[in-house]
Amino acid sequence: MSWLHFALRLNPMKIFITGVAGFIGSHLAEKLVQLEHDVTGVDCLTNYYSRDLKLLNLAQVEACGVSVQRLDLAEDDVTALLQDVDYIFHLAAQPGISASTPFGDYERNNILATYRLLEASKKVNNLRGFINVATSSVYGADATNDETFEPKPTSYYGVTKLAAEQLVLASARDSGFPACSLRLFSVYGPRERPEKLYPKLIHALLADKAFPLHEGSEKHLRSYTYIDDIIKGFVAVMNSIDKCHGEIFNIGTDTAITTGEAITIVEEILDKKAVIEVKPKRPGDQLKTHTNIEKARHLLGYEPKVSPREGLGKAVDWYRTQVFGKIDIY
Secondary structure (H helix, E strand, O other): OOHHHHHHHOOOOEEEEEOOOOHHHHHHHHHHHHOOOEEEEEOOOOOOOOHHHHHHHHHHHHHOOOEEEOOOOOOOOOHHHHOOOOEEEEOOOOOOOOOOOOHHHHHHHHHHHHHHHHHHHOOOOOOOEEEEEEEHHHOOOEEOOOOOOOOOOOOHHHHHHHHHHHHHHHHHHHHOOOEEEEEEOOEEOOOOOOOOHHHHHHHHHHHOOOEEEEOOHHHOEEOOEEHHHHHHHHHHHHHOHHHOOOOEEEEOOOOOEEHHHHHHHHHHHHOOOOOEEEEOOOOOOOOEEOOOOHHHHHHHOOOOOOOHHHHHHHHHHHHHHHHOOOOOOO
């Protein structure tokens, strides 16, 4: 048992997670239950991607003891659910940079939902931490600098996630509300959303279909971060919460590879060559991400460990055994 696991087990906490049926939220919920915390959460199961995948996630989360309410943060009052919670992890959001998603969805699900959750959270007595989950997309096309770098988002997603982050941090600055924000970098692994690079690639290879790739994206540099290393960052924040109030942390791996290199790794794991179907460039896409984690490393002791090949091997194994031929996510 690690010292971090032991330290957190000594003081079980009541923890509330939004977006608990999603990719990252479901992994966080399971980890916190393993650490013997009392975990509850909400998810409105939007139709942005496969409901079957969300239901699979939800079943696994509930099976490990997490209580989940199907509520919409932009409409429903969650005040009663927050009574006496110690930590709130806010992951629910309108994700992605799809050109087909209207701005109103980003505004509603990122800004309005965060505002309503924040107002309810301010009524919680003795709240230890409100952890907002943001994204490297707030930096814009080049996300390679530290947290002091001026945000220059290039997508509706990045703009509204930055606005949500600032709503949270404004309360920290104004009234000492115990909040911080984590900017995540290119998270991948089991339960990843279907429209993301790796599920599409793995599916195409297993199904012997063409793989759609946006023009030029094979040259994009990415800090592809395995889900376990992201969850490690969340737990590190809980363990050092007094150092985190009002702060922003980059959370990701400081190992970066190109998308083309990542595709090659998956091809090697599956021993198949992808047939690339070139698609037009995607507006608002990031050209370069390379996580600067010096602040998280110094203040939180954060140290990601999973290599691209190890993480992608696990992602392939999950898709092949849990999804392919079993549930329809496309």
